[in-house]
Amino acid sequence: xxxxxxxxxxxxxxxxxxxxxxxxxxxxxxxxxxxxxxxxxxxxxxxxxxxxxxxxxxxxxxxxxxxxxxxxxxxxxxxxxxxxxxxxxxxxxxxxxxxxxxxxxxxxxxxxxxxxxxxxxxxxxxxxxxxxxxxxxxxxxxxxxxxxxxxxxxxxxxxxxxxxxxxxxxxxxxxxxxxxxxxxxxxxxxxxxxxxxxxxxxxxxxxxxxxxxxxxxxxxxxxxxxxxxxxxxxxxxxxxxxxxxxxxxxxxxxxxxxxxxxxxxxxxxxxxxxxxxxxxxxxxxxxxxxxxxxxxxxxxxxxxxxxxxxxxxxxxxxxxxxxxxxxxxxxxxxxxxxxxxxxxxxxxxxxxxxxxxxxxxxxxxxxxxxxxxxxxxxxxxxxxxxxxxxxxxxxxxxxxxxxxxxxxxxxxxxxxxxxxx
Numbered sequence: 001x002x003x004x005x006x007x008x009x010x011x012x013x014x015x016x017x018x019x020x021x022x023x024x025x026x027x028x029x030x031x032x033x034x035x036x037x038x039x040x041x042x043x044x045x046x047x048x049x050x051x052x053x054x055x056x057x058x059x060x061x062x063x064x065x066x067x068x069x070x071x072x073x074x075x076x077x078x079x080x081x082x083x084x085x086x087x088x089x090x091x092x093x094x095x096x097x098x099x100x101x102x103x104x105x106x107x108x109x110x111x112x113x114x115x116x117x118x119x120x121x122x123x124x125x126x127x128x129x130x131x132x133x134x135x136x137x138x139x140x141x142x143x144x145x146x147x148x149x150x151x152x153x154x155x156x157x158x159x160x161x162x163x164x165x166x167x168x169x170x171x172x173x174x175x176x177x178x179x180x181x182x183x184x185x186x187x188x189x190x191x192x193x194x195x196x197x198x199x200x201x202x203x204x205x206x207x208x209x210x211x212x213x214x215x216x217x218x219x220x221x222x223x224x225x226x227x228x229x230x231x232x233x234x235x236x237x238x239x240x241x242x243x244x245x246x247x248x249x250x251x252x253x254x255x256x257x258x259x260x261x262x263x264x265x266x267x268x269x270x271x272x273x274x275x276x277x278x279x280x281x282x283x284x285x286x287x288x289x290x291x292x293x294x295x296x297x298x299x300x301x302x303x304x305x306x307x308x309x310x311x312x313x314x315x316x317x318x319x320x321x322x323x324x325x326x327x328x329x330x331x332x333x334x335x336x337x338x339x340x341x342x343x344x345x346x347x348x349x350x351x352x353x354x355x356x357x358x359x360x361x362x363x364x365x366x367x368x369x370x371x372x373x374x375x376x377x378x379x380x381x382x383x384x385x386x387x388x389x390x391x392x393x394x395x396x397x398x399x400x401x402x403x404x405x406x407x408x409x410x411x412x413x414x415x416x417x418x419x420x421x
Contacts, residue, residue, distance in 0.1 A: 018188045055068075174212060181354070181355025213315055231421075237380040
């Protein structure tokens with residue numbers, strides 16, 4: 001733990017089911033639903049014991065409402081307590097979680113609520129994609145057709161060129177994640193798929209098909225973080241936040257310089273001799289986020305020391321790229337890693353046992369917090385309680401990792417969570 005910071009525990013969480021549209025619920029109602037679920041799981045926690053909150057939502061455009069966070073603060077009964085909003089693209093939820101961690105670790109608060117939401121169905125799909133594209137450089141990239149499916153198609157084409165990654169390996173990610181989601185009642189698109197199904201689906205941006213890409217969603221999530229003293233009063237199954245890391249990179253891909261690979265503790269310079277890094281095939285910000293989180297948590301080899309990962313799989317290709325950024329395998333080995341089943345339930349390190357963004361959906365401000373809630377339940381051993389079945393419970397899970405990703409890797413967060421007390 002950094003000098004001067006307190007230990008922080010994750011004591012409860014709640015989510016709504018993510019859906020294509022929830023026209024009967026506005027953003028305040030959805031957050032209240034997730035908040036009430038989290039509060040019910042720690043009955044000793046009352047609103048008067050909450051010191052403040054952090055709000056997470058990506059775009060004012062979807063709600064057509066500025067300052068929506070304070071409206072939620074009011075709806076939850078938290079006024080006039082401190083509150084603030086976090087926004088960092090697709091990493092907004094992960095950054096919100098870390099901001100709540102900071103509020104407690106610094107001693108400013110003993111209990112902090114992190115809540116997030118997005119109501120993306122309020123606009124047509126093409127308009128939603130335009131709003132998301134505004135998270136690219138609107139002076140250079142956006143005016144020449146800069147939509148995110150195009151960016152990620154370009155990046156994975158380079159990954160395929162550099163490392164031999166195949167479309168079948170990418171499809172394997174979709175098969176795995178949609179299949180996991182069959183047992184997750186909160187997921188938006190649980191499906192039993194084959195590699196052939198993924199490849200035969202509508203082409204979106206070559207080589208990415210419709211089933212290689214996540215969907216826009218309506219939904220909300222809520223996390224409750226507390227000091228050690230408060231956590232002991234609230235739950236007998238706390239989860240300790242042992243590592244937080246954040247990395248950044250330039251908005252424009254063309255501005256990213258080449259240099260040496262940022263090494264993790266189990267790697268050597270000779271592992272990457274001759275590799276042009278990061279190119280457009282890898283995420284330098286993701287590697288920095290992982291490195292700082294591992295150093296703080298004392299992780300020396302994530303493949304051996306992390307029991308599961310919930311990562312930002314907005315595209316099948318980005319899941320493969322992120323295996324490498326997190327050091328689950330070396331750069332260039334992400335395709336064979338998933339092909340060999342290492343990321344499956346029962347594999348070396350299950351990745352996205354929840355179904356990930358591909359199957360659960362991606363209401364941006366809620367997504368990173370959703371990952372945190374699923375990780376909490378895994379480490380508490382309560383997946384069966386919350387899902388109604390234990391098919392996705394990782395046996396004896398003691399350490400998990402959550403990862404949020406924005407833009408083309410412009411903001412990335414990694415947080416390491418461990419079973420507490």
